[in-house]
Amino acid sequence: MRDYSASPAYLYRPDALLVWKDPVVKERLSWYYSVMRDERPARFLIARSVESPVNPYESSLSLDELWEIHDELSEKFSELYGRVRREEIGANELDKPRWSYLDVKVAIAYRLAEPCRMCERRCGARRMSGEKGVCLVNGKCIVHSYFHHIGEEAPLVPSGTIFYGGCPFKCVFCQNHDISQERVDWGEAVTPVQLARIQEELRLTGARNINHVGGDPIPHLPFILDSLRHLNVNVPQLWNSNMYMSLEATRLLLDVIDIWLPDLKYGNNSCARRLSLVDRYWEVATRNIKLAHDAGDIIIRHLVMPGHVECCTKPVLEWIARNTPRALVNIMDQYRPEHLVLRHPEKYREIARRPTREEVEKAYRYAEELGIVYKPVS
Numbered sequence: 001m002r003d004y005s006a007s008p009a010y011l012y013r014p015d016a017l018l019v020w021k022d023p024v025v026k027e028r029l030s031w032y033y034s035v036m037r038d039e040r041p042a043r044f045l046i047a048r049s050v051e052s053p054v055n056p057y058e059s060s061l062s063l064d065e066l067w068e069i070h071d072e073l074s075e076k077f078s079e080l081y082g083r084v085r086r087e088e089i090g091a092n093e094l095d096k097p098r099w100s101y102l103d104v105k106v107a108i109a110y111r112l113a114e115p116c117r118m119c120e121r122r123c124g125a126r127r128m129s130g131e132k133g134v135c136l137v138n139g140k141c142i143v144h145s146y147f148h149h150i151g152e153e154a155p156l157v158p159s160g161t162i163f164y165g166g167c168p169f170k171c172v173f174c175q176n177h178d179i180s181q182e183r184v185d186w187g188e189a190v191t192p193v194q195l196a197r198i199q200e201e202l203r204l205t206g207a208r209n210i211n212h213v214g215g216d217p218i219p220h221l222p223f224i225l226d227s228l229r230h231l232n233v234n235v236p237q238l239w240n241s242n243m244y245m246s247l248e249a250t251r252l253l254l255d256v257i258d259i260w261l262p263d264l265k266y267g268n269n270s271c272a273r274r275l276s277l278v279d280r281y282w283e284v285a286t287r288n289i290k291l292a293h294d295a296g297d298i299i300i301r302h303l304v305m306p307g308h309v310e311c312c313t314k315p316v317l318e319w320i321a322r323n324t325p326r327a328l329v330n331i332m333d334q335y336r337p338e339h340l341v342l343r344h345p346e347k348y349r350e351i352a353r354r355p356t357r358e359e360v361e362k363a364y365r366y367a368e369e370l371g372i373v374y375k376p377v378s
């Protein structure tokens, strides 16, 4: 086993090592922990070893036929995944078929981009023909930067983070508005093979995981899945997203992601509409987070926003306690006015300041009353 704890990142973040002494963290993130330590193969490697009965890239196959094959292979995946979890089968014993479950996912993902319904905006852009969607992404995978991130939650650090351009949301307070909403094209267009090489470089230099973020990774799903066909290292795949995926996109991700890092920002649709310009936020985000929770390891992030403790923080924490009891929760206090809020504070008066200590303490107190585990990752 490679010694990933040798990274200099641990000098800055000793909690990244200490956090694993917490039995609750270790139990709730047990799958991620074993892949991180190279003790088990990541899910994408298992998906890659499940044989597809057909070449899924054959254009004569309809999308419905592909989904049918996908769902049959998903059952085979579950069986094999169970055996890997129980250590009945090791990474070296996995098959290497010509066409796999992962190939079926890749073939479906490219079809979902033309017309695009990767996220619940379902804007229908013909992306593979060069058209940009509402997220400002077309048929290119745009990477703005990648590096070992040492500011993420302790179990994730150092995190091999890849920042993609574009986002289906239009948050008026976005801290990454340059890459998500304004200069989306200024990144570098990479092929799936190049994306795989980036992931290899990050892992081989000590990253505990590959953290797909942005902007948001959703528009880049076909390229990310495609990159996993070419990835030659074992590394946990982490999905760091606003979770506004369409149900189809979520289904493609479920057997591939080893650890989920979703945002649950708003506790109702009207705050989401006003501040991120999206509809049906609550239904979509909670549907996808529930599916992710039931499928794997998860750390949910909630950003405490000034003036939004009653309308957002409370319903979010209540929902988490009721629906995702295995989740670790990062209650974030680092909100600061950015982007349009900074330019037009009179329009967004309640969020044109940082949250007060009192607001953040209230969020912590409420989480504690609900029995939510937040301290090890907040």
Ligand code: SF4
Pocket (backbone or CB within 6 Å): 116, 117, 118, 119, 120, 121, 122, 123, 124, 125, 127, 132, 133, 134, 135, 136, 137, 167, 168, 218, 219
């Ligand atoms: S991912 Fe982008 S292009 Fe696709 S539906 Fe969403 S906004 Fe439209």
